[in-house]
Amino acid sequence: MPLANRTTSANGSERDQVIPLLDSVKVKTNRPGRPRKRVKVLAADKGYDSKDKRAALGKRGIKPLLPKCVWKNQKNRGRPIKISVPRFQQERCFAWYQRKYRRLVVRWERNPDCFNAFLSLGAIHIWINRIILVG
Structure with missing residues (x-):
């Protein structure tokens, strides 16, 4: 369900708009008290994966469900970790x-x-x- 919308130019970067879009989301609950303003989890594809985004989301208390962006020249070491992104x-x-x-x-x-x-x-x-x- 769409919680907020943001429009960019055709040649603009979508990745730069993630944090301002999350700032415009307001989640209302039926509980008494001040309503939450942030979502708990952000699910996106691996194009949005970066250390800066993960740090900014962690600072806001949002759990990023982003698959790791792995370069083709890197070797996978150890057991593969399966992350299901909804x-x-x-x-x-x-x-x-x-x-x-x-x-x-x-x-x-x-x-x-x-x-x-x-x-x-x-x-x-x-x-x-x-x-x-x-x-």
């Missing part, structure tokens, strides 16, 4: 956008404000459908 959730969200919101996939909108508005409407529609089907 990427199904991200791919499912992209599939929802592709199936129901063609305007977002093709990006007919040239104005970034209009595109962000349609992106927010798509996220709201996904959340409403999820609440109606589950609740």
